[in-house]
Amino acid sequence: NAGVTQTPKFRVLKTGQSMTLLCAQDMNHEYMYWYRQDPGMGLRLIHYSVGEGTTAKGEVPDGYNVSRLKKQNFLLGLESAAPSQTSVYFCASSYSLLAGGGYEQYFGPGTRLTVT
Amino acid sequence: AQRVTQPEKLLSVFKGAPVELKCNYSYSGSPELFWYVQYSRQRLQLLLRHISRESIKGFTADLNKGETSFHLKKPFAQEEDSAMYYCALRTGGSYIPTFGRGTSLIVHP
Numbered sequence: 001n002a003g004v005t006q007t008p009k010f011r012v013l014k015t016g017q018s019m020t021l022l023c024a025q026d027m028n029h030e031y032m033y034w035y036r037q038d039p040g041m042g043l044r045l046i047h048y049s050v051g052e053g054t055t056a057k058g059e060v061p062d063g064y065n066v067s068r069l070k071k072q073n074f075l076l077g078l079e080s081a082a083p084s085q086t087s088v089y090f091c092a093s094s095y096s097l098l099a100g101g102g103y104e105q106y107f108g109p110g111t112r113l114t115v116t
Numbered sequence: 117a118q119r120v121t122q123p124e125k126l127l128s129v130f131k132g133a134p135v136e137l138k139c140n141y142s143y144s145g146s147p148e149l150f151w152y153v154q155y156s157r158q159r160l161q162l163l164l165r166h167i168s169r170e171s172i173k174g175f176t177a178d179l180n181k182g183e184t185s186f187h188l189k190k191p192f193a194q195e196e197d198s199a200m201y202y203c204a205l206r207t208g209g210s211y212i213p214t215f216g217r218g219t220s221l222i223v224h225p
Contacts, residue, residue: 004159031211033212040125040217041217042202042215042216042217042218043160043202043215043218045212048211048212050211058212090159090160092160094211095211102165102167103148103206103211103213104150104162104165105152105160105162105204105213106162107152107159107160107161108159109158109159110159
């Protein structure tokens, strides 16, 4: 199993550009999450999903949109990037109804985004 | 609302010294607590969860409901323990864990 994967690993954007980050998991997990990690701020939840076709806002959702059209994929979009969105973005997934799993999260390797 | 506090941003020790990373939480019910570790430029990975009551890489953590704490301990730190450590809390009925801000552990040779 690949676990949780993220694409791309690195990206540099100019202010105002848009991009989509892709997260994929092969563990049949119900829940998926997008976090941003900034020095001194820890992990902050951007958006999350409790199942295919459902999404919800987290702690810092402004400037981001998400979609979960397929259970295994969770996309994070930046419509008009701003320098304040320079960060490391982590995707995570948790819980499999079929496997009776626990609620610990499995994280992707991260995407390092710089907005100039 | 629940909260997780990791009071130390940075903890610096020498190899072989004991280490304790503090985690305090605020929640009146029965929590589920986790420690995650992130080695330099790598993904976060689960280190411990309190319901397992296990020791991983020499680390242990005991849930103290009276003090609402879940401190992470290791009797003899190793250089390879240098990493960022996050404490996380999940409460019943919620899919969303609450993370502390993390403690950076540096183990000097």
